Amino acid sequence: xxxxxxxxxxxxxxxxxxxxxxxxxxxxxxxxxxxxxxxxxxxxxxxxxxxxxxxxxxxxxxxxxxxxxxxxxxxxxxxxxxxxxxxxxxxxxxxxxxxxxxxxxxxxxxxxxxxxxxxxxxxxxxxxxxxxxxxxxxxxxxxxxxxxxxxxxxxxxxxxxxxxxxxxxxxxxxxxxxxxxxxxxxxxxxxxxxxxxxxxxxxxxxxxxxxxxxxxxxxxxxxxxxxxxxxxxxxxxxxxxxxxxxxxxxxxxxxxxxxxxxxxxxxxxxxxxxxxxxxxxxxxxxxxxxxxxxxxxxxxxxxxxxxxxx
Numbered sequence: 001x002x003x004x005x006x007x008x009x010x011x012x013x014x015x016x017x018x019x020x021x022x023x024x025x026x027x028x029x030x031x032x033x034x035x036x037x038x039x040x041x042x043x044x045x046x047x048x049x050x051x052x053x054x055x056x057x058x059x060x061x062x063x064x065x066x067x068x069x070x071x072x073x074x075x076x077x078x079x080x081x082x083x084x085x086x087x088x089x090x091x092x093x094x095x096x097x098x099x100x101x102x103x104x105x106x107x108x109x110x111x112x113x114x115x116x117x118x119x120x121x122x123x124x125x126x127x128x129x130x131x132x133x134x135x136x137x138x139x140x141x142x143x144x145x146x147x148x149x150x151x152x153x154x155x156x157x158x159x160x161x162x163x164x165x166x167x168x169x170x171x172x173x174x175x176x177x178x179x180x181x182x183x184x185x186x187x188x189x190x191x192x193x194x195x196x197x198x199x200x201x202x203x204x205x206x207x208x209x210x211x212x213x214x215x216x217x218x219x220x221x222x223x224x225x226x227x228x229x230x231x232x233x234x235x236x237x238x239x240x241x242x243x244x245x246x247x248x249x250x251x252x253x254x255x256x257x258x259x260x261x262x263x264x265x266x267x268x269x270x271x272x273x274x275x276x277x278x279x280x281x282x283x284x285x286x287x288x289x290x291x292x293x294x295x296x297x298x299x300x301x302x303x304x305x306x307x308x309x310x
Contacts, residue, residue: 002118004117006019009058009206012053013056014188019057021125022081022113022115022116023072023113023125024070024113027238034067035067035146040099041064041145045062045064046182047091047092047181050091050182051087055084055087056080057075057081059072060072060073060126061151062147062205063149068132070132072129074209078113085112086111088111114283115280121284123213124229126224128228128233133146133147149201150201151200151202151207152211153207153221161202166192167191168191168199169186169191253285254277254295257277275306277296278306
């Protein structure tokens with residue numbers, strides 16, 4: 001098992017920092033439709049980038065569909081990623097209410113943030129995100145407008161920008177409010193809008209990070225998109241973080257993880273190995289200190305201390 005190491009990036013505020021990748025999901029509960037048409041999808045995409053700029057995180061890749069959205073971000077810490085997620089929900093809720101006059105609809109939209117701290121988890125999440133375009137009936141990923149897929153591996157194909165594209169940085173305040181749905185100062189961003197006033201992912205996503213995650217191999221990226229286990233990633237990224245497991249289910253999950261990573265039962269692992277697993281489990285499974293204490297066979301105060309360090 002290879003763990004993901006922090007990378008250094010220039011954040012939107014102009015400061016350089018070590019950042020880690022996080023998966024953020026916005027899931028419409030009870031089949032709530034949060035994007036009812038293309039105009040809504042466009043607004044959600046712009047909301048994602050404006051909130052990322054506002055909360056000082058970097059977008060790697062995203063996918064927006066009718067009842068949920070997924071985003072991978074680079075953030076200096078989990079608090080920053082969570083703050084970004086909450087800001088997207090708050091801001092898009094305002095746009096939704098303004099357009100439809102409906103209140104509390106987005107209250108039934110759940111938000112979750114997961115650290116992608118192993119290479120396996122990172123690659124599968126980054127492949128899973130654009131794969132969600134097929135949930136909205138897309139025949140192929142190239143033509144689906146509401147994902148960052150088209151920003152990736154552009155050096156391997158034509159990269160010239162059409163003359164009809166316009167830098168967001170040149171928009172007037174009135175244009176920003178109409179097109180980008182914000183009064184925020186965006187004069188320093190490198191984003192572009194196309195002839196339809198839609199935000200283009202190239203220049204807005206950190207394609208370099210994604211490409212490095214796939215060894216700068218486009219065919220490897222496509223292979224992962226085609227072979228990603230959708231059911232498994234939905235369980236890990238969407239269902240498990242939101243559903244509390246019974247002790248029996250929890251033990252089964254950590255047992256499978258221990259065998260996958262270390263080829264041993266969790267009860268056979270030394271303390272140092274359990275200490276490495278516990279922060280990861282806490283981030284990817286909805287659990288508690290008492291349940292982890294029971295599952296890993298460690299005192300509660302030891303588990304709590306490990307979580308504070310992790």
